[in-house]
Amino acid sequence: MDKKLIEAINVQLNFEIESAHVYLAMQNYFANKSLKGFEHWFQIQFREELEHAQKFMNYMNDRGARVDIRGFATPKNEFESVLEILETSLNHEKEVTKRINNLMTMAMELKDYATIALLQWYVNEQVEEEANFSELIDKVKMTGNHGLLMLDHVVGKR
Ligand SMILES: [Fe+2]
Ligand SMILES: [Fe+2]
Numbered sequence: 001m002d003k004k005l006i007e008a009i010n011v012q013l014n015f016e017i018e019s020a021h022v023y024l025a026m027q028n029y030f031a032n033k034s035l036k037g038f039e040h041w042f043q044i045q046f047r048e049e050l051e052h053a054q055k056f057m058n059y060m061n062d063r064g065a066r067v068d069i070r071g072f073a074t075p076k077n078e079f080e081s082v083l084e085i086l087e088t089s090l091n092h093e094k095e096v097t098k099r100i101n102n103l104m105t106m107a108m109e110l111k112d113y114a115t116i117a118l119l120q121w122y123v124n125e126q127v128e129e130e131a132n133f134s135e136l137i138d139k140v141k142m143t144g145n146h147g148l149l150m151l152d153h154v155v156g157k158r
Contacts, residue, residue, distance in 0.1 A: 013056035020049035037156030
């Protein structure tokens with residue numbers, strides 16, 4: 001694999017772990033507010049981000065590229081509202097989408113077809129990630145604080 005691409009994938013797999021921690025902090029914010037449904041939803045989100053990182057790691061190892069695990073910034077732990085959390089999440093996913101697209105551009109320029117095939121999975125996944133948060137934002141906007149408890153029950157079914 002091209003050295004530049006190995007470095008870029010290392011940056012991305014570490015960003016996936018960082019994303020997991022962003023959602024782990026949110027999960028625990030909800031736990032503290034006794035919003036069990038949202039706590040559950042964000043726990044799944046946390047696990048999915050770790051799976052995204054693992055998928056990149058497996059691919060790198062299959063290709064004989066060295067995985068490099070790095071540190072990252074402390075995630076945000078305090079929030080003003082559920083809506084703020086969801087909007088922060090959607091913006092985070094938009095950033096991820098941008099980064100995945102940049103990786104895809106690099107892989108295409110290098111004609112690395114195996115990496116293109118891998119990244120296509122992430123391109124599709126990001127459509128779902130953004131849609132999930134957009135949908136929750138719309139739902140929260142439709143409900144008041146009273147409806148939030150009802151919504152918490154629905155969200156807990158993920
Ligand atoms: Fe991800
Ligand atoms: Fe994500």
